[in-house]
Amino acid sequence: MVQAAGRLDTLLKETLGGPLPLRLRAWDGSEVGPADAPTLVVRSRRALHRLLWRPGELGLARAWVAGEITVEGDLYEALRRLAPLLWQRTEQPEPRRARGLRPDTRLLRTAGQVLALAGPSLPPPPPREEVPPRHGLKHTLRRDRAAISHHYDVGNDFYTMVLGPSMVYSCGYWPDRDSTLEQAQAAKLDLVCRKLALKPGMRLLDVGCGWGSMVLHAAEHYGVHAVGITISVEQAEFARKRVVDAGLTDRVEIRVQDYRQIDDGPFDAISSIGMAEHVGSAAYLTYARQLHGLLRPGGRLLNHQIARPPREDESTYAVDEFIDRYVFPDGELSPVGSTVSLLERAGLEVRDLESIREHYALTLRAWVANLEREWADAVRLVTPGRARIWRLYMAASALAFEQNGIGVNQVLAVRPRSGGSSEMPLVRGPWSPPEAAAD
Numbered sequence: 001m002v003q004a005a006g007r008l009d010t011l012l013k014e015t016l017g018g019p020l021p022l023r024l025r026a027w028d029g030s031e032v033g034p035a036d037a038p039t040l041v042v043r044s045r046r047a048l049h050r051l052l053w054r055p056g057e058l059g060l061a062r063a064w065v066a067g068e069i070t071v072e073g074d075l076y077e078a079l080r081r082l083a084p085l086l087w088q089r090t091e092q093p094e095p096r097r098a099r100g101l102r103p104d105t106r107l108l109r110t111a112g113q114v115l116a117l118a119g120p121s122l123p124p125p126p127p128r129e130e131v132p133p134r135h136g137l138k139h140t141l142r143r144d145r146a147a148i149s150h151h152y153d154v155g156n157d158f159y160t161m162v163l164g165p166s167m168v169y170s171c172g173y174w175p176d177r178d179s180t181l182e183q184a185q186a187a188k189l190d191l192v193c194r195k196l197a198l199k200p201g202m203r204l205l206d207v208g209c210g211w212g213s214m215v216l217h218a219a220e221h222y223g224v225h226a227v228g229i230t231i232s233v234e235q236a237e238f239a240r241k242r243v244v245d246a247g248l249t250d251r252v253e254i255r256v257q258d259y260r261q262i263d264d265g266p267f268d269a270i271s272s273i274g275m276a277e278h279v280g281s282a283a284y285l286t287y288a289r290q291l292h293g294l295l296r297p298g299g300r301l302l303n304h305q306i307a308r309p310p311r312e313d314e315s316t317y318a319v320d321e322f323i324d325r326y327v328f329p330d331g332e333l334s335p336v337g338s339t340v341s342l343l344e345r346a347g348l349e350v351r352d353l354e355s356i357r358e359h360y361a362l363t364l365r366a367w368v369a370n371l372e373r374e375w376a377d378a379v380r381l382v383t384p385g386r387a388r389i390w391r392l393y394m395a396a397s398a399l400a401f402e403q404n405g406i407g408v409n410q411v412l413a414v415r416p417r418s419g420g421s422s423e424m425p426l427v428r429g430p431w432s433p434p435e436a437a438a439d
């Protein structure tokens with residue numbers, strides 16, 4: 001009897017444009033490939049349909065989400081081995097897409113042979129968690145709110161499980177590799193407060209406040225009056241409860257509000273942590289101008305944002321399809337140079353830039369570990385497909401940060417006074433400790 005794994009291996013070689021660097025096990029139990037590599041398990045023939053109609057990353061992702069393929073062994077190692085093949089493919093133009101998703105006939109022939117091993121072909125059902133492709137990045141208030149809701153309103157219990165008690169959904173600042181996630185997140189929040197030189201009585205705006213961790217930290221340890229805004233209703237409810245529990249209702253306000261709708265400046269300082277990735281290049285100057293307008297002269301902005309490398313020809317940049325469809329609809333990464341330019345065009349003076357790329361890999365690995373440890377509960381809370389999406393996107397992102405595929409930067413900027421004063425110390429030195437902190 002002909003075994004499926006061998007044929008499947010040939011098909012994958014054709015689809016991916018190179019040999020599969022993993023062991024492969026097919027639905028009939030047959031195996032091929034290196035014995036010391038993680039195993040790609042193809043549980044169902046349906047996975048083939050997906051790969052045929054969308055070779056490369058999106059096809060694999062769809063099969064993964066549907067549970068038709070999985071990895072046994074080290075997921076990071078499997079992704080590390082697969083990454084060069086997938087990137088190679090997604091960098092190429094996709095004429096198939098332009099012609100209306102027609103798989104090429106050579107692949108069809110090979111696939112037909114594989115499918116014939118186990119009976120008639122099956123139509124692939126669309127995975128439920130996928131967002132339909134949307135054309136053009138308009139970034140209207142309504143559309144942005146829908147996109148944010150897709151990612152953030154999936155239940156606070158799920159996020160509590162993944163993010164842990166710190167409830168911070170951005171890169172931590174790891175004092176060392178053995179620190180805990182909670183220590184890393186507290187260190188990051190504190191670093192932001194120190195870069196902003198927060199003092200008691202100051203007015204802080206946290207744009208994209210998530211579950212309220214930054215405004216709570218700043219009010220508790222630096223005595224500021226803080227406003228946190230988010231466009232996720234579930235986040236706001238959770239954050240407001242934390243503010244009540246901490247006894248800080250007189251100093252912390254949480255609003256469901258878009259950054260374009262804030263009209264009660266000036267603020268002494270603004271933090272924006274892991275939020276600007278949602279803004280998009282088309283709206284970025286509006287974002288930068290809005291924050292500039294909300295700062296008092298001499299006030300500081302700390303913009304903490306993921307970046308991608310620049311391209312020789314920027315017009316060839318396309319948002320990663322898997323991330324766009326399944327994870328962050330309408331999210332968009334830009335090179336840090338563009339971010340700096342746009343902040344400056346808006347009238348801000350960029351004073352400091354710190355890359356903390358390695359810290360995001362550590363943070364993501366900690367989130368993946370939390371998710372894997374509580375897997376059964378995660379599946380119950382958000383469906384198996386969604387739990388699989390989160391595991392794949394976080395593990396793949398950890399790898400991308402490790403390999404310098406993407407980075408993350410804290411950009412400190414100031415709105416200079418009219419005479420040019422920045423109110424910055426002459427020498428940067430270590431960011432000053434919280435000497436003026438409240439009790």
Ligand SMILES: C[S@@+](CC[C@H](N)C(=O)[O-])C[C@H]1O[C@@H](n2cnc3c(N)ncnc32)[C@H](O)[C@@H]1O
Binds near residue numbers: 211274
């Ligand atoms: C990755 S989370 C980061 C949350 C938080 N800063 C942290 O570090 O945990 C992104 C946040 O940006 C918010 N956000 C995205 N687009 C926004 C917009 N147009 N206006 C206001 N907030 C927005 C989301 O609601 C979410 O709270």
